[in-house]
């Protein structure tokens with residue numbers, strides 16, 4: 001397997017909540033800029049149009065990512081007005097949860113209690129999505145998730161926006177001196193676009209740059225941790241069956257470029 005199980009600071013339970021939230025707020029801006037909204041819109045609509053699903057349960061939601069934007073767009077289409085989105089995380093972003101839960105009209109809510117993606121039995125029914133989250137799972141956990149989806153005939157969509165950048169580990173190491181400063185600088189550029197802006201985000205980006213430091217490490221470590229298409233084949237070994245289909249590949253942006261990778265598991269309807 002090409003994937004290397006490097007550490008990411010945001011995985012540690014001792015990592016400050018506010019710092020994790022600032023980092024996942026940065027990811028939202030980044031994903032919007034890259035055009036992940038349109039890419040996910042296309043993937044999710046494909047599932048909703050072939051299967052009778054009106055609830056999406058997102059795992060590892062962080063600050064929500066771009067899924068709330070996607071759901072707003074989908075709900076504006078005829079026949080999809082009733083589609084709802086439930087955001088969950090092992091370390092829920094309570095501020096975002098408060099904001100999403102305050103508005104009942106948009107079909108989006110955020111569970112305030114911890115939901116571990118590896119414990120499928122405790123996750124509400126619906127299309128499970130894991131956006132930029134699956135790389136946090138060890139191969140054993142990844143296998144358990146895929147196996148549970150198949151055994152319970154639950155639809156599952158996994159998406160990684162950095163999936164088309166996975167490189168051999170030696171190259172990843174060589175790229176460190178360039179990649180880390182680049183992502184660090186990017187984290188500084190992102191700040192004015194973060195919503196809601198908090199004093200911590202500004203202070204710990206520009207005056208004491210803790211956020212750019214951790215964002216750069218975790219961001220680059222993520223690339224080494226992503227399961228590329230061959231790694232996914234290995235995790236999927238023995239999980240093929242006639243009543244549940246797996247489809248994987250590069251996701252495509254609205255401009256026609258590769259933008260990440262996806263794995264879609266669907267029960268035969």
Ligand SMILES: C[S@@+](CC[C@H](N)C(=O)[O-])C[C@H]1O[C@@H](n2cnc3c(N)ncnc32)[C@H](O)[C@@H]1O
Nearest residue numbers: 027060061062065089090116117131132133136
């Ligand atoms: C890189 S962030 C992605 C957040 C969001 N999905 C997005 O695209 O912006 C990964 C998220 O996965 C969460 N996470 C990590 N391990 C998890 C687990 N075992 N169960 C649920 N969430 C987990 C982290 O707390 C973090 O919010």
